Amino acid sequence: MQPEPSCGSEPSAGARHPDEASDVIEATGNAVPPLTSRALLVADPGPLARELEAALGGGGWGVDWCSRADEAVSLSEPAAHTLAMVVIDDSPRARGELVRALREMPGGESLLILGVGRAFPSNSVGTLVDDWVILPLRRGELNLRLRLAAGQIIQRQVAPFRPSPPADSEPAPQSEALATEPEEAPSARPLPSVRSLGQTLRTLLRGWIGAIERAAAPPASPSPAAVATPSAAEPSAAEPAAATAGASPVHELTISSGDFRAIDPSVSGAPDGLWDWDLVTHTVTLSPELQALRGFTAEEVVTTEEDFFALVHPHDRDGLKDAVAAHLEHRSPHFESEHRIQLADGGFGWMLSRGIAFRDAFGQAVRMVGSQSGLNRRTGIDPITGMLNRAYFLVRLARAMEASHVPGNPQFAVLFFNLDRFKNVNYTLGHRVGDQLLAAVAGRLRDCLRGLGEPLAPWALGAHLSADEFAILLERIVSPSDAITVAKAVQECLRAPFAIEGQELFVTTCIGIATSERPYARPEDLVRDADAAAHQARSQGRSTHAVFQESMHDDAERLLRLETDLRRGVQRNEFRVYYQPIVLLSQGTVAGFEALVRWQHPSGRLIMPADFIPLAEEIGLITDIDRWVLNEVCRQLRVWETQFRRRPPLTVAVNFSGIEFQKPEITMEIDRALRAHGVWGRNLKIEITESVIMEHARYAADILAHLRALDIRLSIDDFGTGYSSLSYLRRFEIDLLKIDKSFVGRMDTDQDSEEIVRTIVTLAKNLGKEVVAEGVERRRQLDQLKALGCRFGQGYLFSRPVEPRAATALLADEASGNRLFRA
Numbered sequence: 001m002q003p004e005p006s007c008g009s010e011p012s013a014g015a016r017h018p019d020e021a022s023d024v025i026e027a028t029g030n031a032v033p034p035l036t037s038r039a040l041l042v043a044d045p046g047p048l049a050r051e052l053e054a055a056l057g058g059g060g061w062g063v064d065w066c067s068r069a070d071e072a073v074s075l076s077e078p079a080a081h082t083l084a085m086v087v088i089d090d091s092p093r094a095r096g097e098l099v100r101a102l103r104e105m106p107g108g109e110s111l112l113i114l115g116v117g118r119a120f121p122s123n124s125v126g127t128l129v130d131d132w133v134i135l136p137l138r139r140g141e142l143n144l145r146l147r148l149a150a151g152q153i154i155q156r157q158v159a160p161f162r163p164s165p166p167a168d169s170e171p172a173p174q175s176e177a178l179a180t181e182p183e184e185a186p187s188a189r190p191l192p193s194v195r196s197l198g199q200t201l202r203t204l205l206r207g208w209i210g211a212i213e214r215a216a217a218p219p220a221s222p223s224p225a226a227v228a229t230p231s232a233a234e235p236s237a238a239e240p241a242a243a244t245a246g247a248s249p250v251h252e253l254t255i256s257s258g259d260f261r262a263i264d265p266s267v268s269g270a271p272d273g274l275w276d277w278d279l280v281t282h283t284v285t286l287s288p289e290l291q292a293l294r295g296f297t298a299e300e301v302v303t304t305e306e307d308f309f310a311l312v313h314p315h316d317r318d319g320l321k322d323a324v325a326a327h328l329e330h331r332s333p334h335f336e337s338e339h340r341i342q343l344a345d346g347g348f349g350w351m352l353s354r355g356i357a358f359r360d361a362f363g364q365a366v367r368m369v370g371s372q373s374g375l376n377r378r379t380g381i382d383p384i385t386g387m388l389n390r391a392y393f394l395v396r397l398a399r400a401m402e403a404s405h406v407p408g409n410p411q412f413a414v415l416f417f418n419l420d421r422f423k424n425v426n427y428t429l430g431h432r433v434g435d436q437l438l439a440a441v442a443g444r445l446r447d448c449l450r451g452l453g454e455p456l457a458p459w460a461l462g463a464h465l466s467a468d469e470f471a472i473l474l475e476r477i478v479s480p481s482d483a484i485t486v487a488k489a490v491q492e493c494l495r496a497p498f499a500i501e502g503q504e505l506f507v508t509t510c511i512g513i514a515t516s517e518r519p520y521a522r523p524e525d526l527v528r529d530a531d532a533a534a535h536q537a538r539s540q541g542r543s544t545h546a547v548f549q550e551s552m553h554d555d556a557e558r559l560l561r562l563e564t565d566l567r568r569g570v571q572r573n574e575f576r577v578y579y580q581p582i583v584l585l586s587q588g589t590v591a592g593f594e595a596l597v598r599w600q601h602p603s604g605r606l607i608m609p610a611d612f613i614p615l616a617e618e619i620g621l622i623t624d625i626d627r628w629v630l631n632e633v634c635r636q637l638r639v640w641e642t643q644f645r646r647r648p649p650l651t652v653a654v655n656f657s658g659i660e661f662q663k664p665e666i667t668m669e670i671d672r673a674l675r676a677h678g679v680w681g682r683n684l685k686i687e688i689t690e691s692v693i694m695e696h697a698r699y700a701a702d703i704l705a706h707l708r709a710l711d712i713r714l715s716i717d718d719f720g721t722g723y724s725s726l727s728y729l730r731r732f733e734i735d736l737l738k739i740d741k742s743f744v745g746r747m748d749t750d751q752d753s754e755e756i757v758r759t760i761v762t763l764a765k766n767l768g769k770e771v772v773a774e775g776v777e778r779r780r781q782l783d784q785l786k787a788l789g790c791r792f793g794q795g796y797l798f799s800r801p802v803e804p805r806a807a808t809a810l811l812a813d814e815a816s817g818n819r820l821f822r823a
Helices: 047-058 069-076 092-104 141-158 173-180 194-216 224-228 238-245 257-263 288-293 305-310 314-328 390-404 422-429 431-450 480-493 523-538 551-572 613-619 622-644 666-677 690-695 697-709 726-731 751-767 779-788 804-815
Strands: 038-042 062-066 083-087 112-117 131-134 273-278 283-286 301-304 335-342 348-359 365-374 411-419 460-466 469-477 498-500 503-505 509-515 545-547 575-584 589-600 651-655 684-689 713-719 736-739 770-774 792-794
Touching: 038 047, 047 062, 047 083, 047 141, 069 092, 083 092, 092 112, 112 141, 131 141, 273 288, 273 348, 283 305, 288 365, 301 305, 305 314, 314 335, 314 348, 314 365, 314 431, 335 365, 390 411, 390 460, 390 469, 390 523, 411 480, 411 523, 422 431, 431 460, 431 469, 431 480, 431 498, 469 480, 480 509, 480 545, 509 523, 523 545, 523 551, 551 613, 551 622, 575 622, 575 804, 589 622, 589 804, 613 622, 622 651, 622 666, 622 684, 622 804, 651 713, 666 684, 666 697, 684 690, 690 697, 690 713, 697 713, 726 751, 736 751, 751 770, 751 779
Parallel strands: 038 062, 038 083, 083 112, 112 131, 509 545, 589 651, 651 684, 684 713, 713 736, 736 770, 770 792
Antiparallel strands: 273 283, 273 365, 283 301, 335 348, 348 365, 411 469, 411 509, 460 469, 498 503, 575 589, 575 792
């Protein structure tokens, strides 16, 4: 047949015609059909078609090239091909029909079809192809796929044949059935002995490789002796026949180093190694290169299946077994897994394992062959968590983005989160404990993703981006609700405490979600939007999640501008301390002040703490702000002490962030500030929240004891809104409780709030603690507090927070005999 202009039938360089293939004799002496090696390439003209054709030709295949489906079917009808390589991306619908047509034509079931595309095929096409190559082509992958394809073709040619019994034995009934009913379907034929199948595969593989090498060599006229005498490189029929009659193990797949190179010649001199897993005898053969990769002597090793899995890191073992099972059970076209393997020095190294199963005539896997490469040299693995790092995560995300551009491919999503208050762990327990916590979180995250089940688990990929930041790529989702399901599962798996070096550490996180519904040009943009969604979730409370929306861009930009301005504000000392009086209710006099920081923005706005303190804690500026406030308060106290000489002495309460309070050096910083400005410790009060004490009780006890040694009074802020555990009031030396304004502000209109205030005042009296009621705004509230026996109050009824000059004026008026209110 004369080929059409869109078809090419000239073989590539190094290819050969099937008629030139040498006959191979099976181990038992039965003749096996010649190994045909023609391939049909279906692709539109262009660089990709040329690259694929060159790879086929270089692998010893004769190539017939077509770009149209009808021509491809007409070329293949004579069943002249054993391999069809179809580029689906060029014309997805037409190529899908082509794959079906190839399968339905006579002999189509034995045709090995290798699909090429930018994403895995749809279910309808995916069930008809034998293997799949993802674009863009990666170095060496196409050659490995072709070698594995060759092995499958050999297996298919061998599967229908059963070895003849020894000459002195009686023929089995199955053999007679084969002789009298040759037209019977392969599935009904008896299964060849596993031993002879292994020998046949080995012999065919060697013979096929040798035939290709001879075809590529310069032509030479063989001598009659050379034709008549079996080559030393190829075993004679008598050798395996003798082995069959011997008493050696049932399934002997002895693969030498040379055999490994025959399967993958790129191994020689490369960092990759090969493995051969006999699923019948449960033995695994490791190539010399693989042994060298793990730091052992470069020699071939045969180990048991159990011992091989024992070398896998315990955290990765289940994931590896799941990946193997998915391929053996036909749920994935090939096996691929990233896991840690124990090395010669006792440590663990990350490996990328890939492979494919060989099956018998009944579809039962009897053998897996694959490669293993050191992942650290080729991808980014975070050394602390063992997860993918930011760089490699972005590579995988870019692939998912590229695949999503193909019409009909599923959506994907990115989940981003960090660990709330993780800096506190580093500050109080040290970075070593912090690293152990990150590793423990990563372990739970892997277990969580593995436990998602079908269809999410196979497409979920976790990564440790930096510090306490983690991300998850869901490569296939049906809708954003799938991502929300995973977010909830992650938060649930992190709920239980982590036991690290005798400490129970609790982890909460807010998760942001960004999906492929919006068009993205770069993977970094998707991570950025997921981060913005996480910030939005954080504003809604702990352990929340949010899906990115366009309006969050404005919030993210505003937050970025605020961060830039805040950094400049710290450098330029743009903060101001305001003072709100704490009043002795029985006399209407000023007993002290609470120091409240404000940010005098260059635009003229006075920014309240709630609008910048959380950001300052997140970006690490809270330490500078807290210490500036402390020194400013000590300086002002010294001024007031010199000017008024009050008895009892005036006190000022300073709020400390939880992050700052948990630093071991906090007591030294406070002592240094007191000494620098000549202020007594009794003039200073430190206010902290219940949450800070209860989350780090062990270290809080030491810090509070040191502060007491400096004669500094200690106050619990917002009492009644946190843990409200009575045990810490007895355990820690607390001087004063501040009733939260949410109770005081409603006590004149809500009976329950009044009862809560009454209970706290009574509790404080019984424990010998002072009480300050915050948020007093109405005279009736003042009268109720006095009736309950509350000694101190604070609120707008007495004064708003004022600048130092106005606070000085209040003290001066009081020194002249005036009062804030008539008691």
